[in-house]
Amino acid sequence: MKNSTSWTASLPTEEKARLLEESAEIFSSCMTAGRYDAFFDLLEDWMNTARIHSDLTLVSALSGDIEDPTGQYVV
Template sequence: MTTTLPMSRFIQNYNQHLTLAEQTDAVLILEQRAGRPAWVLESEHRVRATAEATEYVAAALAALVHDESLVDRFASSFATAQPWVAFLPARDRKRFAVETAETLRACASIGRYTAFAELMEDWRNTAEIWSDPDLAAALSGGINEPLDQRV
């Protein structure tokens, strides 16, 4: 269960909100004003459980993508979960599967997922380029006059 409330209301009655969250195992989302980021408040038990589950899934995926008999099928069928993966050439789908699984496992080991989010964004951008055949062809072609060699 998730409860969203303004940060100011949480501050005014924090004990009441924390007690209710403890009783219901709820996650509190505390919104701020003026475009400031929201904060997520959850129990240590929930955080540890999520971390353990994420480490397990990451290890399972890493094992899967290193099994040559499974990685191609996994990479191809992953387009069901992330439809944009279908735009990647077949050879890149395998690289995508391996890189994301390894990066997720590394991120799970330290509890920070910024590198994983950045990698996923890079792969989505790559898929977007491949979705436009003219753009993909233009970016895949040779460079007649490299910019760093101009006089």
């Protein structure tokens, strides 16, 4: 059986730390409220971030300068 958190392997170390911090904070809030939708949304967002980090072509495309609609570069 594949490890259910294996997707975290593609996250850089500093991103893993942010994931843990955000997860603890959101999970605590969810426990208080008795609703866990926000926690599952957070995990989905982080899984998508991990997918980006695992795709070198996508990382490269998203790491360059971005041209905004007015034709000026945003750094």
